[in-house]
Amino acid sequence: MKRWWVAGVMAVAFLGVVAAGCSGKKKGSELEGGQGTGLSDESLTGGSLALAQSGRPGAADSGPLRDIYFDYDSFDLDDTSRQTLQENATWLKDHSDVRVEIEGHCDNRGTVEYNLALGAKRAAAAKNYLVALGISRDRMTTISYGEELPLCYEETEECWSRNRRVHFVVGGN
Amino acid sequence: MRRAIFTPAPRRRRRAALRGTLLAIVMAFPAAAQVRSTIFGPGVKRYPVAVSPLKEVAGGGGGGQFTRVLGRDLELSGLFRVIPSDTYLENAQTSGVTVESIDFANWSVLGALALVKGAAERRGDDLTIEARLFDVSQRKQLAGRRFRGGAADEARMANRFADEIIQFFTGERGPFDSQIAFLSTRGGRFKDVYVMSANGENVRRITNENTLNLSPAWTADGRGLVLTSYRARNPDLFSIALPRATWTKISSLRGLNLGGRWSPDGTRLAVTIEYDGNSEIALLNRDGALQRRLTDHWAVDVSPSWSPDGQHLAFCSDRSGAPQIYVMDAAGGGVRRVSTAGNYNTSPSWAPKGDRIAYASRIGGRFQIFTVKSDGTDVRQVTNNPGSNEDPSWSPDGRYMVFSSTRRGPSKLYLTDASGANQAELTEGNGSDSSPAWSGWLE
Numbered sequence: 001m002k003r004w005w006v007a008g009v010m011a012v013a014f015l016g017v018v019a020a021g022c023s024g025k026k027k028g029s030e031l032e033g034g035q036g037t038g039l040s041d042e043s044l045t046g047g048s049l050a051l052a053q054s055g056r057p058g059a060a061d062s063g064p065l066r067d068i069y070f071d072y073d074s075f076d077l078d079d080t081s082r083q084t085l086q087e088n089a090t091w092l093k094d095h096s097d098v099r100v101e102i103e104g105h106c107d108n109r110g111t112v113e114y115n116l117a118l119g120a121k122r123a124a125a126a127k128n129y130l131v132a133l134g135i136s137r138d139r140m141t142t143i144s145y146g147e148e149l150p151l152c153y154e155e156t157e158e159c160w161s162r163n164r165r166v167h168f169v170v171g172g173n
Numbered sequence: 174m175r176r177a178i179f180t181p182a183p184r185r186r187r188r189a190a191l192r193g194t195l196l197a198i199v200m201a202f203p204a205a206a207q208v209r210s211t212i213f214g215p216g217v218k219r220y221p222v223a224v225s226p227l228k229e230v231a232g233g234g235g236g237g238q239f240t241r242v243l244g245r246d247l248e249l250s251g252l253f254r255v256i257p258s259d260t261y262l263e264n265a266q267t268s269g270v271t272v273e274s275i276d277f278a279n280w281s282v283l284g285a286l287a288l289v290k291g292a293a294e295r296r297g298d299d300l301t302i303e304a305r306l307f308d309v310s311q312r313k314q315l316a317g318r319r320f321r322g323g324a325a326d327e328a329r330m331a332n333r334f335a336d337e338i339i340q341f342f343t344g345e346r347g348p349f350d351s352q353i354a355f356l357s358t359r360g361g362r363f364k365d366v367y368v369m370s371a372n373g374e375n376v377r378r379i380t381n382e383n384t385l386n387l388s389p390a391w392t393a394d395g396r397g398l399v400l401t402s403y404r405a406r407n408p409d410l411f412s413i414a415l416p417r418a419t420w421t422k423i424s425s426l427r428g429l430n431l432g433g434r435w436s437p438d439g440t441r442l443a444v445t446i447e448y449d450g451n452s453e454i455a456l457l458n459r460d461g462a463l464q465r466r467l468t469d470h471w472a473v474d475v476s477p478s479w480s481p482d483g484q485h486l487a488f489c490s491d492r493s494g495a496p497q498i499y500v501m502d503a504a505g506g507g508v509r510r511v512s513t514a515g516n517y518n519t520s521p522s523w524a525p526k527g528d529r530i531a532y533a534s535r536i537g538g539r540f541q542i543f544t545v546k547s548d549g550t551d552v553r554q555v556t557n558n559p560g561s562n563e564d565p566s567w568s569p570d571g572r573y574m575v576f577s578s579t580r581r582g583p584s585k586l587y588l589t590d591a592s593g594a595n596q597a598e599l600t601e602g603n604g605s606d607s608s609p610a611w612s613g614w615l616e
Contacts, residue, residue, distance in 0.1 A: 005350050049403060052362065053383050073495070111519040111533065111540075111563060112608065114489060114496055116408065117445065117452035117473040120429055124450020142450065143407065144429060148385050154534060 012075060047103055047151040047169035058167075064091050065100065065168035068126060069110055073110070075121040077129060085126060089133040095170075102127050103167040104144040107154075107160035114148060119144030121144060124167045219254035220342070222247060223285040223309075225257065226265035227302065228292040228584070236293030237301050237325065239331045243289065243304075246335035246349045246372050250590060251595030252342065256283050265290075272307065272314045280309045287315075289338070289451075300324045304334050307339065314342045328375060329615070336614075340428055348568035351610045353575050354379075355586060356387045359604030366400060366413065370570065371575075371588070372609065373599035379418050388432045391612045393439030398610075399423065401431050410444060410461070421426075423461040432476055433457075436483045436503070443477035443486055454488055454501075467505035478523045478530070479503075480547070487511070487521035487530050498532050500547060511549040520564050526571030529591070533557070533563045533576075542576055543592060551612075555593035562587075566611045573610040575599065 026037065048058045060067045065088040068081035077085070104119030105127075123142035131137050154160040223377040224244045227236030247253040262279045269275045270290045280288045288539045291304035293478040303360075304315035311406075316337060320330040332349040339347030351589040356364035366379040366389050380386060392399060397414040404411075410423040410430040424430040428447030435442055441464065454477050456464040468474040472492035479486055480500075487500050498512035498521045506584045512518040517535035524531065528547050533540040540563045542555040556562040560579035567574055570590055577584045580582040581598075 040216070049406065055362070057199060073491075081297055103382065109519075109535075110496070111489075112476045113248065113445065114420070114473060114491075114519050116387070117475045120447055121450050124555070127450070142428070145385070150347060 019083060029146065046171075047101055047143075048105075048145060048167060050111040059072070059148060060151060060162065060165065063168065063170055064095075067165045067167050070084035070122055070164045072160070072164065073108070073118065075118065075125045077125055080127065081103075081126075085129050086133065089130055089135055092130070092135050092139070098170050099139050099141070101171065102130075102140055102142045103169065104142065104146075105159055105163055105165050105167065107163040108147040108148045108150060109160065110147070112148070116144050116148075119146045122164075122166050126168075175281060175477060178411045178570055199308035220252060220286055221256055221284050222253045222289065222338075223256045223261065223280050223283060224258070225263065225291075227290075227304070228265055228268075228270055230292050231296065233295035234293075235295035235327065236291075236302065237333075238327045239293065239302055239304070240289075242328045242331035242372065242374065245374075246332060247338065247373055248346070249349075250335070250339055250347060251590050252288075252339065256285050270303075270305065272312065275311045275312075276352065277307070277309050285309050285336075285517075289334075295324060298324050298529060300327055300330075301503055302327070302330050304330075306338055328370065330371065332370065345572070346614070347386045348611075349571050350590060350615050351569050352615070353394075353566075353586070353599070353609050354391065354612070355600070356386060356389065357600075357604050357606045359602055359606070364605075364607070366398065367606075368398075368415070369600070376600070379413060379415070380572040386606055388609045390432070390434050393435045393437060393613075395612045395615065396457040397452065399442065400432040401429075401433070405587055411440075412459075414504070422459055426463075434477050436479050437481055438483055439530050441483075441503075443479065445475045445477070454486070466504075467501065470507075478518055478521045480523050481525045485523075485547070487523050489519045489521060489532075498530060498545070500530075509549070511545055511547060512543075512552075513545075514543070514552045518543075522565045522567055522574070523590075524527070524567045524571045525569055527591075529571075531565035531567065531574055533565065538580065542574065542589070542593070553592075555589060555591065556596070557593070564608055566609050568611050569613045574609050577607045 051058050053154045066084050068084045104121045104123030106115035106119050122142055127140050127142050175350055187252050189421050224240050226240055244255040248255055260283055268293055273616050286307050286309055288307040294301045294608050301321045303319045306315045310317055315349045318334055335349045336347030349371050354368045357367050358364055363383055366386055366388050367376055368379055369376040382404055384560055387401040388397045389400040397412055400414050401408050402411050408429050409425040410433050412423055413423045425445050429445055431445040433442050433444045444455055444457055445452050452473050454468045454474050454527050456462045470488050470492050476489040476492045477486045484503050485500050489496050495516050496519045497509055497510055498518050499510050501508040515534040520533045522531045529544045530547055531544045534543045539561040542562050542565050545552045558580045562576055562578045565574045565576040575586055578587050584607050585598055585607050586600040587596055588599050588610050
């Protein structure tokens with residue numbers, strides 16, 4: 001694979017871990033009361049669907065792995081996403097017994113079926129990049145939720161951009 | 174369970190009505206001079222018809238729902254204008270219901286060109302309705318039916334008679350003796366499956382799942398639905414047998430099992446499945462086993478829709494760089510693009526008649542409904558309305574579509590004829606309604 005390139009990006013990632021806000025994507029500031037960073041209950045017991053079923057809102061960046069974001073109708077990983085995936089890979093290597101479910105999401109423009117397919121591509125892109133970074137394929141599963149589990153509902157680019165995400169759920173099963 | 178007493182009128186038979194009550198059509202009256210489809214067309218005004226209250230025989234009630242539903246269907250068809258009943262001059266209980274006994278002057282003075290009159294007889298749970306269609310100026314009977322069934326069948330009798338009237342005037346059976354399945358959040362946070370009559374009435378909840386349910390479609394025989402559900406925590410394909418709403422898993426391949434669409438002959442199920450993140454269209458057997466992969470392309474390929482002869486599939490693909498509508502052979506070859514206008518086209522629905530494909534096209538950030546001939550020519554815009562108009566599904570007669578629209582706020586279902594000139598809101602109330610699927614005729 002592209003080891004030289006991967007090594008270079010990892011070096012940048014260590015330097016750039018604080019600069020993640022350069023593209024304007026926020027960290028999970030909409031977490032509701034009581035949730036901290038690190039291994040929270042939510043991240044262990046289920047992902048976005050389980051949260052919705054129990055009536056709790058989803059949140060970006062809950063758990064130890066941070067979300068990555070996409071342009072409209074795209075599944076390309078930009079530089080920020082690749083940096084985030086580097087950091088996520090580092091954490092996963094430090095916790096080698098942990099499995100992760102990779103969720104693909106979309107904003108609500110476009111049709112339900114197309115967005116389910118697009119979410120699948122986004123999740124697969126993230127997974128494949130983590131595999132390239134050395135994470136075992138067997139530790140990861142992907143699932144697409146399309147536009148069905150948004151974080152927000154406003155018809156604004158700010159909200160849409162938050163929904164165009166891949167979310168990582170770590171768990172023991 | 175009621176049994177048919179007489180042989181039904183000769184037409185292609187399907188299976189029992191979904192409610193489990195067999196509706197018997199006993200006798201057809203001979204038709205008089207037939208007025209054909211030259212009356213109707215774009216720009217022609219609606220044909221004025223009066224729908225008289227039915228005479229109640231034996232004092233048992235019945236008939237009110239029949240005339241109300243009949244009037245609603247005739248108005249929804251866009252072909253008729255129903256003259257309001259508060260202008261009627263006659264006492265329905267005492268006036269005649271046959272061509273010899275009707276005083277047609279009482280109706281021509283209201284401007285009616287057509288008239289429906291009849292009688293309802295209800296004994297316990299048994300309901301018999303006799304309805305006749307008359308030409309007011311010629312003073313002739315044009316059509317008539319006698320319906321027998323249970324009291325719960327009254328609305329369906331009206332839907333059938335509306336289709337009969339439409340057939341008489343246009344030469345093609347009307348669409349109203351059918352159902353529409355859809356998703357709604359009216360009952361909770363998650364979308365659940367509901368079924369209603371084609372005229373928007375009689376909404377029944379089918380699922381109560383507290384999980385994601387997507388993309389319902391009818392089985393070829395109309396006895397059930399196929400849909401994608403996350404009830405097992407993965408987007409799997411299930412069938413739901415009606416009316417009991419019993420679930421059966423059809424396909425749970427890893428990743429997407431999306432948008433199952435039965436072939437018209439009921440032997441193949443077109444689905445979107447996933448190969449390492451890439452969506453592809455495939456065919457499943459009746460038992461859910463993978464029969465054949467149809468697309469093999471890095472692009473997103475979703476939303477298969479069968480041609481009525483089962484020889485082709487329309488689908489959505491972004492292989493050109495943005496989502497467009499394509500057609501391919503049912504064996505997978507012969508891919509050709511059919512959407513040429515617009516740069517974002519999705520959700521194809523192939524009409525059961527008339528060889529047109531409906532789809533949603535994004536214009537100015539929102540969607541409008543378009544149709545195109547299956548060879549890609551003759552693009553026509555159907556909606557030009559506020560909000561986003563999506564997910565078209567054709568009526569069994571191929572002249573109407575149901576679709577979702579956010580033109581007035583939360584998504585509701587709308588009915589339109591193929592031209593878009595006659596649009597009507599079909600659903601109302603709380604929540605968001607989406608993903609409609611129009612069944613075939615019930616019998």
